Amino acid sequence: MTATSNLPRRWHPLRKHAEQDQFFNARERFLVAVAGRRSGKTEIAKRRLVRSALAFSTFPGKFIACAPTRDQAKRIYWDDIKALVPKSLIVDVSETELMLRLVTGTRLGVVGMDKPERAEGEPIDGVILDEFADMKPRAFQASVRPALSTVGRPGWAIFIGKPKGRNHFYQLWNKARSQSDPSWRAFHWRSSTVIDPEEDAAARRDLDPLTYAQEYDADFVNFEGRIYYPFEAAVHANERLPYHDEADLVFAFDFNVAPGIAVVCQEHRYDGTNPKVAGEITAVIGEVWIPQNSNTPAVCRKLAADWGRHKGHVYLYGDATGGSRGSAKVLGSDWDLIEAELRPVFGSRLHLRVPRANPHERVRVNAMNSRMLTADGRIRMLVDPARAPHVVEDLEGVVALEGGSGEIDKSSYPMLTHVSDALGYYVERRHPIVEHVVTSEDI
8 A cells, every 4th residue: 555656645655554455455346344433444445446447448437436425425535536546647527427537438436325326327347335334225236236247347346334233234244254255355443453542542531332332443333222321320320419509500402292301400520429430520410301291381481490590501402403293383483482481580691502403313322321431431421310310210211223223212112212312412512422533644
């Protein structure tokens, strides 16, 4: 994986890594590379794609790099592909079609697999399927595989990405590593073997153990079972937590009529005796739980009754959609109703902190689990069991959808998930998981 004199400077030398070297030089037709975040898998795939396109002269070939959406494909691949190809070999560049044509007639470009049919209709000589776990399960077999089967010019495919539960990517990985078909080969390496040690240590501090194992160790973690698996009531909810009347107070909402709920939190420095807890924590110090026939004004009136004497600022977090049932249908947005009920109580000390759109469910769950327990063993969230008993029940009882990739089961236990969802909206916004980056140019 070294640059040669006739290639652009973008082909800078890469750091030596045995598994990556084997991946770059492998001759099997179908390669499956499973590696963690920022581990160099996409960079190597780009170089393989461009190298193959430059060397292809039998026919005017076609080589494409695919990602789950067109925007992703463009962001990840387009500028780098143009930079990796010598300008003297480029005849035409289409920014509309995201395709460049070489002097040999070969085309090289990027495609979004949100519409897999974009890859249909003509032979493909080489393809990268990046973040394959996020693509539609049938996208390869139905749209890409037939285009690789042209008589006299069999195409190749590279599948890369991080695991995402045990879905179709996991099945493909098992096929490749089983060695049952000599045209398939599997590769795996961990982020810690590539990124700087301080970056790996930071990730361990920020992420819960399962998320770290999936995102950085590139393990196919089975998320079936409890969604909030790090939570242990005997550890996270075994003591009363203080309330500070002049510190910031948080109300977090999820909008339902059965139950009507809200979660009350504060951020403060832990001063208890649990040796695994230290520093600033998210303290869940209260909740609203109205089992039946609730609405947003009723939840707010309960919050006002319980916390209306608070002297500090009050921040509102929650479901960005504003609810679609109950009171919102008749009286307007739930956030408008909240403003109408709580502004007279808290005045200018009331602040709305709601994004335009909700985070993906898995992002929210990962933020919650990482707050409860990091990969290096630190706890940064506690729940007052007396003032927030339904939060404890949710964190103990919410389960994953059977057969899914870690999605929350919303139907089996309809009274669960609501308070933990509300808490999750706040935690993800206040304590998002940081995307750690590689600090060295040569990775």
